[in-house]
Amino acid sequence: DVKVTQSSRYLVKRTGEKVFLECVQDMDHENMFWYRQDPGLGLRLIYFSYDVKMKEKGDIPEGYSVSREKKERFSLILESASTNQTSMYLCASSLSGLAGGRWGNEQFFGPGTRLTVL
Amino acid sequence: KNEVEQSPQNLTAQEGEFITINCSYSVGISALHWLQQHPGGGIVSLFMLSSGKKKHGRLIATINIQEKHSSLHITASHPRDSAVYICAVRRNTGNQFYFGTGTSLTVIP
Numbered sequence: 001d002v003k004v005t006q007s008s009r010y011l012v013k014r015t016g017e018k019v020f021l022e023c024v025q026d027m028d029h030e031n032m033f034w035y036r037q038d039p040g041l042g043l044r045l046i047y048f049s050y051d052v053k054m055k056e057k058g059d060i061p062e063g064y065s066v067s068r069e070k071k072e073r074f075s076l077i078l079e080s081a082s083t084n085q086t087s088m089y090l091c092a093s094s095l096s097g098l099a100g101g102r103w104g105n106e107q108f109f110g111p112g113t114r115l116t117v118l
Numbered sequence: 119k120n121e122v123e124q125s126p127q128n129l130t131a132q133e134g135e136f137i138t139i140n141c142s143y144s145v146g147i148s149a150l151h152w153l154q155q156h157p158g159g160g161i162v163s164l165f166m167l168s169s170g171k172k173k174h175g176r177l178i179a180t181i182n183i184q185e186k187h188s189s190l191h192i193t194a195s196h197p198r199d200s201a202v203y204i205c206a207v208r209r210n211t212g213n214q215f216y217f218g219t220g221t222s223l224t225v226i227p
Contacts, residue, residue, distance in 0.1 A: 033215075042122075042204065042219040090161060107151070109161035 003027070004110040006091055012116045019078040021113050023091030030096035032074035033107065034058075034066060036087040043090065049074055050096065081117045089113045121145050124205050124218035131225050137192040139221045141205030144186065152179050152190050153204040155220070161204070164190070195225045 007022035023032065031050050035043040035058075045058030047066040055066050063085060067075045074093075078085055092107040122143045131137050141150070152164045165172050165179040167188065172179050176195075181188040192199055205218040 040219060043206070043217040045215055092161075106163045106166050108163065109153075111160040 004091060004093055004108050006110040006113050008113050009111060010114050012118065013081050014118050015082060017081050019081050019115065021076040021089055023074045023110055024072055025093040025108070026072065027093070028071065029093035031094045032068065033092040034074065034076045035090045035092065036060070037090055038087050046076065083117050085115065086117045087115060089115055121216040122205055122207055122218040124221050126221060127219070128222045129224070131195050131223070133196060133225055133227050135195050137195050137223065139190045139203050141188040141218055142186060143207045143216070145207065145216065146210045147207040148210040149208045150181055150188050151206040153206060155202045155204060197225045197227050200224050
């Protein structure tokens with residue numbers, strides 16, 4: 001079974017702090033994603049990566065950065081946390097491949113990190 | 119306007135009822151996903167569709183590419199089906215993935 005793990009289930013930080021959210025997958029997936037989920041807005045893509053050291057901006061990259069130094073690990077960084085970044089953060093991974101193109105393949109999600117910024 | 123619209127937003131059903139959740143989208147797609155999220159839990163992928171129909175147990179998903187519409191059906195619903203069901207599409211140009219806001223289903227014993 002694919003396993004996607006996230007470093008914390010719950011996290012409380014103060015405004016201005018630097019925050020690291022870690023995601024690790026154990027199935028050698030090429031693609032990894034970071035989303036945030038807010039009530040009434042659904043999931044929104046922050047950043048994704050299709051290979052080591054490769055990244056692309058999603059719909060809402062402002063205030064975030066990412067790092068992918070190893071294939072299995074994708075980190076989301078909040079350089080200076082703000083209260084409007086209080087949210088549920090979800091990591092996902094998927095295989096690359098021809099079926100449906102790179103982004104058509106099934107995504108496997110981690111359990112999520114609920115971040116509160118005070 | 120959202121690229122993906124789901125209906126209904128909330129749904130309450132009696133155990134055993136047949137349930138339908140609808141998803142309409144406005145962009146050209148290469149694949150559509152149905153996802154399930156239990157309260158406090160992570161998200162599980164139920165189906166990935168690019169045409170036709172798929173069935174897993176009591177769950178059936180259909181897609182009509184011409185009408186830009188998909189449905190998720192649950193037969194003989196059970197309280198353990200209570201969850202949020204999310205429709206997501208991958209656009210056929212570029213790398214965008216769009217998500218609906220979800221349908222919250224409660225099945226009452």
